[in-house]
Amino acid sequence: MDNTEKYLDEVCSCIRSRSVHSNIRDELLSHITEIIENGIESGLSPEEAERQALVRMGDPREIGLKLDQKHRPRTEWPLLAAAAVIAVIGIAASIVANDGVYLAKTGFILTGLVLMVGIMFVNLMWLRRFALPVYLIFSAVAVIFDYHWWAWSARAMFGVAFMPGFIQLTPVLFMGLLFRRERFTALQTAGLCVLMALPTVNACLGGIMSSAVLIGLSYIFIFAVLSVKGNKTARVLLPVSVCLLGLQVTCAYMISPHIQDRISAFLTGGQSDPRAAGWLTAQLTALIKNARLIGPVSGGVPEMFSNLMSEYVLAGVLGRYGWLPTAVLLLTVAVLLWRLFAAAAKVKDPCGFALAFSASAVLAMKFIINILINFNLFPVVGIGLPIVGGGGSDCIVSFILIGTVLSVCRRRDLPPDSGPVRALGMTFWRKTADK
Amino acid sequence: MKINKELVKGSTSILILSLLEREDMYGYQLAQRLALLSGSVFELKEGTLYPMLHGLENEGAVEAYWVDGEAGRRRRYYRITPAGRTLLAEKKKEWQVYSGAVNKVIGFSKGALCNGQY
Numbered sequence: 001m002d003n004t005e006k007y008l009d010e011v012c013s014c015i016r017s018r019s020v021h022s023n024i025r026d027e028l029l030s031h032i033t034e035i036i037e038n039g040i041e042s043g044l045s046p047e048e049a050e051r052q053a054l055v056r057m058g059d060p061r062e063i064g065l066k067l068d069q070k071h072r073p074r075t076e077w078p079l080l081a082a083a084a085v086i087a088v089i090g091i092a093a094s095i096v097a098n099d100g101v102y103l104a105k106t107g108f109i110l111t112g113l114v115l116m117v118g119i120m121f122v123n124l125m126w127l128r129r130f131a132l133p134v135y136l137i138f139s140a141v142a143v144i145f146d147y148h149w150w151a152w153s154a155r156a157m158f159g160v161a162f163m164p165g166f167i168q169l170t171p172v173l174f175m176g177l178l179f180r181r182e183r184f185t186a187l188q189t190a191g192l193c194v195l196m197a198l199p200t201v202n203a204c205l206g207g208i209m210s211s212a213v214l215i216g217l218s219y220i221f222i223f224a225v226l227s228v229k230g231n232k233t234a235r236v237l238l239p240v241s242v243c244l245l246g247l248q249v250t251c252a253y254m255i256s257p258h259i260q261d262r263i264s265a266f267l268t269g270g271q272s273d274p275r276a277a278g279w280l281t282a283q284l285t286a287l288i289k290n291a292r293l294i295g296p297v298s299g300g301v302p303e304m305f306s307n308l309m310s311e312y313v314l315a316g317v318l319g320r321y322g323w324l325p326t327a328v329l330l331l332t333v334a335v336l337l338w339r340l341f342a343a344a345a346k347v348k349d350p351c352g353f354a355l356a357f358s359a360s361a362v363l364a365m366k367f368i369i370n371i372l373i374n375f376n377l378f379p380v381v382g383i384g385l386p387i388v389g390g391g392g393s394d395c396i397v398s399f400i401l402i403g404t405v406l407s408v409c410r411r412r413d414l415p416p417d418s419g420p421v422r423a424l425g426m427t428f429w430r431k432t433a434d435k
Numbered sequence: 436m437k438i439n440k441e442l443v444k445g446s447t448s449i450l451i452l453s454l455l456e457r458e459d460m461y462g463y464q465l466a467q468r469l470a471l472l473s474g475s476v477f478e479l480k481e482g483t484l485y486p487m488l489h490g491l492e493n494e495g496a497v498e499a500y501w502v503d504g505e506a507g508r509r510r511r512y513y514r515i516t517p518a519g520r521t522l523l524a525e526k527k528k529e530w531q532v533y534s535g536a537v538n539k540v541i542g543f544s545k546g547a548l549c550n551g552q553y
Contacts, residue, residue, distance in 0.1 A: 011482075024485070027462060027511045031481065034463045058480025066486035070493060178483045348495050 003050055004032050007060050014064025019123075019414050020071045024063050032057060046237070073122075073410045076343045082336040083402050087113055088396070089332065090388040093313060108392040112399030119403030120410055128351050131176030139198050142167050163394025167211050170199040171218045171358045172404055178226075179351035184233055191231070200248060209252045209259065210381035214369065216245030218362045225361075226354060266379040284312075284376045287319055294322040311382065313389030314374035329388075330371065337364050340402070343409045352408045359404035366398070447479070447487055449530060452515060452523040455497060461489065461510040470537075488513055496522045 008028055012021045032053050039049030059064070087109050094105035127134060174196060184192065196219065219241035226234035251261050261277035270281030283302045291297050301319035305312045318326045340363065344356035349418035363386060370385045374377035384390035385400040454460060454468055465488075466481040491497045496519035502510050515523070 023511075026509060027485065028482065030461070030508060030510055031463045031466075033508070035481075056480065057482035060482070063480075063482040063486060066483065067489060070486055070489040348493075 003054060004029065004036075007032070007054050010060040011064040011067070012113045014061055015068045015071060016125060017068075017071045017073060017414055020067075024067060028057070051077070054156065058394055071413055073074060073414070074412060076339070076409045079339040079402065079406060079409075080341050081334070082339045083116065083399070085332055086336055086387050089329065092267060093317075093388050096341075097316075104392070105395075108395040109387065109399075111116050112387070112397070115396060116399040116403035116406065119400060120406040121414045122407055123411060124404060124407050125349075125352065125411070127173065127176035127178050127355065131180050132175070135170075135173050135177055135195060138170065138173055139202065142170075142199060142202055152225060165211075165391070165397045167199050167208070168362055168397050169400065171215060171222060171362055172355060172401070173301070174219075175351065175354040175358045178231075178237075179432055184335055189236055192237065196237065196241065197244055200244060200285075204248055204251055207370045209248070209256070210383045212248050212252075213245070213381055214362070214365055214383060216241065216248055217364045218358070220245060221361045222354070222358045223356060229350070229353075231350070231354075253393065262380050266376075267290075269376070280380055281376055284374070287315055288375065289415055291318045292325075294324050295419070296320055296322070311370060311384045311389060314371060318374075333367050333385075337367060339380075340364065341403055347408055347412045352374070352412065355407045356408040359401040364402045366394075366431060446530070447484075447525040448491060448521065449488060451491065452496065452519055452526070455513055455515040456520065456523060458511070459512045459514045461502075461512050462510075465513070491519065494522070495519070 008025050011028060012025060015021060015024065032050075035053035035056055036046070036049045039052055040046055044052065075306050090109050091102070091106050094102035101419040177192060177195060181188070200212045200215050203209070203215065220238065223234040223238040223241055227238050253263065258277065261273060264272040265278035265281050268278065269285055270278035270283075274282045283305070287297060287302065287305065290299065297319045301316065305315040305319050310316070313423050314326060314329065317329055337360070340360035341357075344353060344360045347356050366383055366386045369378055369381065370389070373380055373383070374385075384394055387395055390398065445474055450469060450473075453479065454465060454472075462481070462484055466484055469479075486498075488497065492499055492513075495516060496526065497513045497515055498515050499511050502512055
């Protein structure tokens with residue numbers, strides 16, 4: 001069987017993605033073995049049977065090169081380009097705003113870009129294996145970071161906060177939990193519901209309603225799509241996530257008076273309290289009414305919107321430059337979101353799709369909520385336009401989300417679970433079978 | 436009769452999908468069946484089936500699963516997906532139009548020549 005081994009080695013030497021080698025070897029070996037066995041049965045010597053089998057298989061290099069084409073990592077260039085364009089807009093906005101933090105902002109954007117590209121080269125499918133510990137550690141870190149003084153001092157020093165930003169990654173981590181098993185018992189499903197509620201409860205306790213609402217809305221969107229795709233657990237979790245969001249909003253409404261004010265301001269177009277809670281809403285209404293097609297709004301841009309680093313970067317662009325540049329910015333965002341979902345849709349592995357889709361959904365939700373706020377179509381919550389108008393942690397989280405999509409899409413033609421995971425010089429696990 | 440390699444190449448995926456439409460099969464079985472049903476007209480190198488199968492798998496037209504057989508033998512079976520069935524229906528239609536057109540042209544020129552029109 002030496003020649004068979006040599007044959008398989010030659011096929012694999014042409015295939016650059018090592019993770020598919022063991023699967024392909026096994027498959028070709030089983031084929032060659034059957035031909036040899038049939039040959040021996042019909043009276044050939046083992047050597048002659050092997051020789052004939054390898055001739056029947058064909059040129060190993062040709063097959064290897066063809067298989068390499070089918071199993072190479074894919075780079076989503078359009079998505080990378082769209083992310084780069086948004087990054088440039090973000091840097092430009094902070095320079096134009098000229099409020100002294102553009103260096104820090106540029107630093108965050110560049111760090112985010114590096115992280116994004118770094119994540120692209122990491123196989124994220126191990127999340128499914130280590131979903132529970134990763135999720136629990138992440139939730140614990142969220143608690144510690146929110147309630148400990150040193151977290152606040154770190155925030156002051158580096159401008160990076162865990163809670164409002166990084167907690168937005170939980171829906172993506174949750175997908176790892178969701179795909180740990182094919183079926184969950186009733187008790188396990190109940191456990192999943194508790195785990196799902198954990199970070200949002202945490203966010204509510206920490207007073208970070210905006211992230212809680214963002215996560216809640218994202219979960220509803222994600223589970224709705226997964227349900228349509230036939231995921232049974234998602235069908236159970238969809239109504240639970242709707243209830244969870246309802247609960248969050250009710251709690252927030254009852255606990256925080258300023259949220260009541262904001263919601264009444266939103267419902268009355270700012271008229272309920274035009275000098276305080278409704279002030280922003282009233283200013284936005286006036287801005288939208290008076291903005292020109294191109295050029296600054298007559299009467300000057302209200303102070304609140306002149307700063308291009310705030311949640312109101314869109315209103316700022318509208319006030320400073322007019323509708324046309326605003327439309328261009330919105331179009332760029334639309335292209336980015338389109339590329340995100342288009343990339344996620346190409347992933348056939350259900351867990352990979354859920355990871356890519358959930359990352360896209362969270363980012364899309366951030367963009368959409370902020371855009372709606374800027375046009376007075378959503379109550380005021382603290383969610384900035386990702387990358388362009390957000391803070392440091394928001395920026396990094398947004399790039400991590402894009403990196404997640406890039407990473408999953410990169411491996412969409414590779415088997416999700418095959419091949420060993422090597423880390424710290426050890427091989428952790430190896431799964432050779434698809435099912 | 437030996438068929439031109441290029442001619443076979445374009446139509447292999449329709450052949451694979453048609454065979455898988457009837458039942459799930461593994462590579463060796465597929466190669467045997469292909470040779471049997473076509474009367475050995477499509478004598479392609481059996482190894483070249485795999486790039487095609489994996490390509491169809493990437494497109495979502497087929498999905499694969501391993502089955503452990505007797506004597507420690509493992510076989511990777513391929514199953515056609517709903518998307519694969521749609522693709523096959525399209526390809527069949529395409530093939531009908533194409534082969535119909537080729538037949539027409541061949542038949543037409545033959546007939547025309549016989550009638551002495553050209």
